[in-house]
Amino acid sequence: MNPGITQRVVSRMDDGCPPRSIHDELAIEEPLEIRVAGDPVAVTMRSPGEDARLAVGFLFSEGIIASIEDVGRVFHCGRPGTEGYGNAIDVLPAPGHNLDIERVSASRRGTLTTSACGVCGRQDVADLVARCSVLPPGPEIPAELLIKSIDGMRRIQPTFTHTGGVHAAAAFDRDGRTLVCCEDVGRHNAVDKAVGALLFDRLVGASAGPVLLAVSGRASFEIVQKAAVAKIPVVASVSAASSLAVDLASDVGITLAGFVRRKSFNLYAHPERVAQ
Numbered sequence: 001m002n003p004g005i006t007q008r009v010v011s012r013m014d015d016g017c018p019p020r021s022i023h024d025e026l027a028i029e030e031p032l033e034i035r036v037a038g039d040p041v042a043v044t045m046r047s048p049g050e051d052a053r054l055a056v057g058f059l060f061s062e063g064i065i066a067s068i069e070d071v072g073r074v075f076h077c078g079r080p081g082t083e084g085y086g087n088a089i090d091v092l093p094a095p096g097h098n099l100d101i102e103r104v105s106a107s108r109r110g111t112l113t114t115s116a117c118g119v120c121g122r123q124d125v126a127d128l129v130a131r132c133s134v135l136p137p138g139p140e141i142p143a144e145l146l147i148k149s150i151d152g153m154r155r156i157q158p159t160f161t162h163t164g165g166v167h168a169a170a171a172f173d174r175d176g177r178t179l180v181c182c183e184d185v186g187r188h189n190a191v192d193k194a195v196g197a198l199l200f201d202r203l204v205g206a207s208a209g210p211v212l213l214a215v216s217g218r219a220s221f222e223i224v225q226k227a228a229v230a231k232i233p234v235v236a237s238v239s240a241a242s243s244l245a246v247d248l249a250s251d252v253g254i255t256l257a258g259f260v261r262r263k264s265f266n267l268y269a270h271p272e273r274v275a276q
Contacts, residue, residue, distance in 0.1 A: 004047040027165035033088040047184045057196030068199040132228035135253035149214040159183045169194040171210035187217045228252045
């Protein structure tokens with residue numbers, strides 16, 4: 001069975017019929033403590049699976065690592081088969097590298113980051129903006145790619161198909177090829193998993209790397225921030241964009257599209273990248 005899915009017995013209520021017991025498939029939500037060289041950095045509520053991608057993507061978004069070359073080893077703490085195994089993961093620096101966990105503000109370190117949270121505990125949003133360098137113009141992409149990215153993401157969401165209870169983030173290259181698609185109960189975790197996968201594949205900032213990040217749910221500030229750090233110039237969302245997301249996208253040179261459905265969408269920032 002999919003490691004992110006479990007079953008529970010529920011009472012099914014249908015109009016005009018007596019309740020009946022059925023087995024329903026649910027998305028699993030469990031805590032993951034992310035450590036750096038044994039030092040706890042954050043606890044996030046996530047869907048189990050792809051934990052190494054999640055941890056590396058999170059640390060990259062936080063500015064603790066600059067590239068995958070900073071990372072030596074990523075492993076689950078404890079012993080297999082013991083209670084709680086798999087819910088703590090440690091990231092060790094590569095030889096000769098130092099990972100500065102003080103980049104995560106004291107108000108955030110060691111605290112709970114829920115599956116709905118992206119900037120929880122931050123004392124100042126300015127420290128996030130400061131790490132988002134302005135992306136250069138281009139590349140120009142066809143409007144059709146925006147539409148196909150959302151459709152393509154939806155077709156490769158097995159956990160959502162079974163449970164309807166997870167978000168997804170998918171990265172595409174300029175030819176519309178899917179580079180990675182990740183699911184999680186938290187939309188920010190899904191993005192961190194996708195970015196982590198791109199880092200492991202050494203595609204962040206590469207010429208063959210992603211030009212578009214498709215996300216389920218709304219396009220919030222932290223989604224745009226994660227895309228900016230990963231140098232992904234276009235973000236497409238199935239839902240709305242928040243005001244701060246639009247402001248950040250405008251400032252850092254990201255094309256932000258929302259309500260991407262069927263053959264229509266809104267372009268909130270830098271529409272010049274999208275060719276009709």
